[in-house]
Amino acid sequence: MKVILVIVGLLLASVGGVIFYRAMFLEPPAAVVITNTDVREVPNTMRIIGGVALFVAGATIAFLAALRIRSAKQDR
Secondary structure, eight states, X not given: OHHHHHHHHHHHHHHHHHHHHIIIIISOOSXXXXXXXXXXXXXXXXXXXXXXXXHHHHHHHHHHHHSOOOOTTTTO
């Protein structure tokens, strides 16, 4: 069971990292902000937040599943 959780966590983290990277650097901007002095291109913020959230959730699942946690019954 732990091995499956580690693999699932790593898969989630890698998918989140790919979504984050594509939203930040590869995909065209989601909006253009025009002011009196400048024109800026803004990336898709929701995809960035979603990618980071998937990355953190997957890394946390994989890390916690890989830890060796002793139960109180084993210490007796």
